[in-house]
Amino acid sequence: MDVRTRFKPDVGFPDEDVEDRIREAVRDQMGIQSVLRPRTRSACEPEIDSLVVIEIICSIEEVLGIKLPTTFAPKGGYDSVEACVGDLVAETRAVWNASVREEEHHDR
Template structure:
């Protein structure tokens, strides 16, 4: 029983995130934007208490969910500085910043290859 559990656990540790876009060197801008907006909306809707007027539109708790979603769905490791202190004042600024960061990381992980 223990051996079966250990084999299963070892298998789970070796699994990599699914990246259905990895075969393409083209950056899937719309897919990133959709995932980010979807996770922001879900996180905001999951809030038990309405936000105060002085709170940022996208705070650190929302950003953690967004970062985890992007990392899992697209197999990218986002840097810690993608989450600024104080959060983002608007959803649009958050989406634009994350998409630009992801575009740079994508280019490093999936370089465009030229065929002759």
């Protein structure tokens, strides 16, 4: 895993870029879903379903150049955009930091 492909690890985790990308991906996916499934969401359906979360994860991978586990997507999805963004930023930061530590260890 080469985290240097997109961002420099010594600068730190690009929180703002990742959050912006997640929000952009959520908007895009919500728009796509409204076209594919033009119906009112029932009370028991999550605002962001797990398939949409997988699409968002792929978008984050594209930005950072690292592989994220699909297990980030909770079964059923997220009940709010804020919960999705907060969780994915935190999970992505953890993978980023682990990747940076691994690279630093290999560079020695």
